[in-house]
Amino acid sequence: MDPQRFVDVLDTWIVDRPGQVVLLFLVISGLFVLGLGGGGTDSGTDxxxxxxxxxxxxxxxxxxxxxxxxxxxxxxxxxxxxxxxxxxxxxxxxxxxxxxxxxxxxxxxxxxxxxxxxxxxxxxxxxxxxxxxxxxxxxxxxxxxxxxxxxxxxxxxxxxxxxxxxxxxxxxxxxxxxxxxxxxxxxxxxxxxxxxxxxxxxxxxxxxxxxxxxxxxxxxxxxxxGITSEELGNVINDSLGLVIPAALALILLFLIVAYRDPVDLLLGLIALGMAMLWTFGFMGLAGIAFSQLLIAIPPLLLAVGIDFGIHAINRYREERVGDVSVREAMRIATDQLVIAFFIVTGTTVLGFAANLSSGLSSIRELGIVAAVGIVFTFFIFGVFLPATKVYADRWRERLGVPEFGSAALGSERSLLGRVLPVGVRIARTAPRVFLLLVVVSTVVMGQYGAGVDSRFTQDDFLPPEEPPAYLDYVPEPFRPGDYTVTETTNFLERNFQTGEEDTTTVYVEGPLHRDYALEALWRAGDDPPSSFVDDDGHARETSIVTVIREYADRNPEFATLVARNDRNDNGIPDDNLRTIYAALLDSPVRDRALNYITDDYTSARIVYSVEADASQEAVTDDTRAVADRVRFEATATGGVIVLKAVSDVIGESAFRSLVIALFAAAAFLVLVYATLEGRPSLGLVNVLPIAVTVAALASTMRFLDIPFNVLTGTSLSIAIGLGIDYSAHLLHRFVEEYDESTDVDAALLATVRGTGGALTGSMLTTVSGLGVLWLAISPILGQFGLLIALSVLYSYLASILVLPTTLVLWDRYVSTGPGRDRSTPVDPDSTAD
Structure with a gap:
């Protein structure tokens, strides 16, 4: 199967029938409009x-x-x-x-x-x-x-x-x-x-x-x-109302600099809006509710869409020089970009789809929506945007409308064109030493980053007690409301005795009418673990046993019944438990008894007191250990246990999705480059910048004490998706230049100046536009915005600095292609490519 056949078909539609392509995409957009809002919203943390x-x-x-x-x-x-x-x-x-x-x-x-x-x-x-x-x-x-x-x-x-x-x-x-x-x-x-x-x-x-x-x-x-789901929704909405205008302003500013042409800017914005429309329309048609976690979708679509848009326009401008026609320039540009976009889309989709392995359905939904959204972005920016560009430029030529700022970013005479080849200089000077330094640094950062904590608490969603000072300068329409929940909870903690203990629960199921049942429930609390409150060698507990003992102390008749069925005189009946239960449930303490055993004697709960300063992990481990002592089926539960269980799932999901995404992306890249270029080793070369990005991001999370939570837990797989975006663009452009040249340095120089310029514009736009999420009053949004911005920055730096070195060494020791003429190295500072 020749992939070029499919590319040629798309080229033909884009350059020969742009009006039909535009009309088709507008019709599809109208269908997705019908799905907007169909999934509803889910602002609760349950x-x-x-x-x-x-x-x-x-x-x-x-x-x-x-x-x-x-x-x-x-x-x-x-x-x-x-x-x-x-x-x-x-x-x-x-x-x-x-x-x-x-x-x-x-x-x-x-x-x-x-x-x-x-x-x-x-x-x-x-x-x-x-x-x-x-x-x-x-x-x-x-x-x-x-x-x-x-x-x-x-x-x-x-x-x-x-x-x-x-x-x-x-x-x-x-x-x-x-x-x-x-x-x-x-x-x-x-x-x-x-x-x-x-x-x-x-x-x-x-x-x-x-x-x-x-x-x-x-x-x-x-x-x-505590905070309710309505209040949570208001916090999120106020945060978005604050940061979205700032993000849009910064994105618009950098897009103006990147496009430097009002028509191209308008086309890029329309394509971004269409990607959002399609994705949220799909969510509505699929019945997927918009939740806190899916707040990650717009930044992802913006990051990839901005990158695709700038690359498409910039690549077209590189070809539109001299007397080259609109049709011919776009055919050459899309012939190259469609393959690059396909590689980026495939690996990015795999990175996000790795979240389908999560044990939490909300994270799985994120993986589905992100993957579908990236596919939509591929078609919109790979087909629709080029077609509209052809249509617009033909219209310009007919009406004589001038172009503005049509030079490509990173041209050799620009300041950016002189700075970008720094990675090429390093690759020429000491590639092996630099690569060794990169590998060692990546391993060290990876080991350090492996210690990132996982956490799930309601505090992740709460605004700070003291509003940030910058809110005083926010105009009234965008200023968030007043939230006192954090201030109030902190006030309660500071001023009131919260008690020396908290509680945890063991839920028991089984035939609790058996003679040994009550003794078995009680013995589970003997020799309590360290996080449990110890009362003379037994865990402090409240259960059906304690209810029986308390009522026996108050009612002589019931005490006689208990004593008659208590073999070892410890206040716990061993015989005729049905009779004991029936008497208890026919007494004034019926409601209290039913708080610890069901009326069919098949389920019970034991509430244990635990030390207030005990950690979630200690309470969870100790409660599970006590539950294992019960002779019936017993489950450790309670608020602390649930939160710790969610934290564990988040941590496991982050690691599992990271491994799956890395291996899946590597396999996909090897397959693609083996099919397209006959050089499967290039797929592995593409992985190193991604590994550097992930290691750097994980170590940054630990250094800044940003844990894996329901939103940041997806950051590593997102970093893979975005990291592949940058390195895949550079690598694909390098392959094109490498096949046309006998010198690897010349190919790298053309790559970092051409595609590197577009990457720079994309990076600055995305980092500034999404990094502004750090200003959100919701901590979880601020942390996510910071991590997304850092992942884009790290991906860009790793691609510009590390990829040239790996390609030079690949050319020396692995490549079976034309190679470079080492006797005549190209000076990166020269003005000729």
Missing amino acids: QFTEDVPAEQALQEVNDNFERITFGDDSGTTQLIQSGTNVLSKPELLRMLEAQKRLSDNPDLKVEGTTSVARSVARTLEPSADSIEDEIRAVERSTPGEIDRAVRTAVTENPGLQALLSEDYNARSASASATIGTVSHRLPGGTNAGPGTSGSSPLTAIQLQAEYIVSSVGGDITVFGS
């Missing part, structure tokens, strides 16, 4: 946890236990009050009034409220049975009576101290902050997982609560359990 087994187990826990306890789903709103002394009479009245107004509003579905203010009021007036009574009790009391009531309430109920800031002073009965809670009945349901999901009725309730509480006065902040 999309990243839904494929993890630990999350599925946690969902079963929530389904089997949490919903049984509460009937309808419930939600909680916190009222965070701060001031000089929140326990003073005026501040206590403010908290009580805020809770009263919330309770009086039926739309808020308030089931109950708690606060230190209510406890103090009931201490002042024990007969108070409503918030109105409590308000009257505080209003009638003197400051001295209130101070005594505060001390009495906290002494009699030590749990209240958790609702007071750590600076609580019992002597002066003062504190700078306190937390009140409001519980709501939510028939619509909420998400109990560690991520955020779709729209929740609690969000609307809390927005209304903010307005009501603000009418009370004072410093009371309404706060939920």
Whole structure:
């Protein structure tokens, strides 16, 4: 099969029938318009946890236990009050009034409220049975009576101290902050997982609560359990609203410099817009929702599209010299560019498609959409753009419209043309020494970069506590909104006792009516691991066993039943467990029991206390170890476990996709160059700059403490895709020049000045335009923008500096082609090619 036949067919359509080509692409664009928005949006973080087994187990826990306890789903709103002394009479009245107004509003579905203010009021007036009574009790009391009531309430109920800031002073009965809670009945349901999901009725309730509480006065902040999916969506949208205008302005500026012709600039922008339209139209037709992760798609399409566009126009300009016609110049340009674009597209698609190996469906969707988008970009910039250029230039010739800045970038007389051959000079001077230095450096950077951490937390999506100073200079239409969630969570961590322990869960499934079941559940907590809280050699736990023991201490009749079926007198029944369970579920503690065992005795959960300073990794490993001790099927789960599991999947996906992308790209390049040029070794030559790029990017991530998360975890495979783009363009141009010359230096010089000039324009445009994402208020977007910009920069430098050396050595020791005449080396500084 001769690939040139297909290229010739495309050439014929482009140069002889440009109007028909343009019309065809416009019709296709109209079809993709129908798909815009069809996939919807998904701004929640639960999309990243839904494929993890630990999350599925946690969902079963929530389904089997949490919903049984509460009937309808419930939600909680916190009222965070701060001031000089929140326990003073005026501040206590403010908290009580805020809770009263919330309770009086039926739309808020308030089931109950708690606060230190209510406890103090009931201490002042024990007969108070409503918030109105409590308000009257505080209003009638003197400051001295209130101070005594505060001390009495906290002494009699030590749990209240958790609702007071750590600076609580019992002597002066003062504190700078306190937390009140409001519980709501939510028939619509909420998400109990560690991520955020779709729209929740609690969000609307809390927005209304903010307005009501603000009418009370004072410093009371309404706060939920964290950031919601709606807020996440707003953070992302505000970030994009801030950086997209800046990115477009920078991209437009550099495109003007690169194209230097208004018509060519317009054609390039139309092609970029068409690539976006096709890709997002495909997403809608395929039913793929736009999520945080797919924010990576526009930068990728811009990076590849800008590169393709500048190369297409620049290559055409190189041929359009003297009396060469539009038709002939474009035929020569596309004859060369279609093959180069095909090589770049094939390897880039493989790089992105490597993400299909991920264990997370959201990352797999990114791989699909990116691969399809790059294919669209190939056709648009490889066929549509050249055809429109031919059509436009013929129109120009007929009307006598002049061209502006039609010289190619990197021409030999330009400053850029004198700087670009630096890699050629190195290759001529000491190629073996330089290559050895590059290989050693790549290995060192790769080993260092292998230590990049993987992380998945909600903090990845939260804006910083202090808004960046540059936001003060952003005009109002583009200025992001105010986000207090980070400030509030940090305030809570700084001012309140978060407790000495957290919790983790083991979900157990099996015939729990067997005589040995309860003993087996209890023995799993013996000799607890280091991250678990140790109570005299046993893990501190809450389970169906602890419920049985607690109720036996309170009810003599039940205690007798337990003792009669307890063989070893340790308070844990060993016989007739069905009878024990039935008695428990027929008692006043039924709801509490159903929080730890299902009514068919087939599932249970054990909640263990863990040290607050224990790492995610330690808690996960220790919980899994304890789960393995249980004689039934047991799964380690809980928020910490799920987040760690997602982190592990992200890290594994990043490494797996990197390996797959490298090997697949290398195999593809070897096959292509063996088929097209009969030189398969050129495919391996193309891989070295890519390896340098990936190693440099990974080491930079570790140095800057940028972890693999749901967005940056794709950066290495993206670096491969973009890195291949630059090196493949240079290598393909080199092969063309090499076959026409007897001197490798001459071929390299023509390559770096011709294609290198286009690469420089593409690099500057892409790095500046996408690097501006660093200004995003969402940290995950800022990190991604920085990494994409660095990957493009590293790819460019590796291609310009490293590839010439590898090609010189390839020519010396591997090539069976014409080779170079070593007796007459070409001076890179000469003005003749």
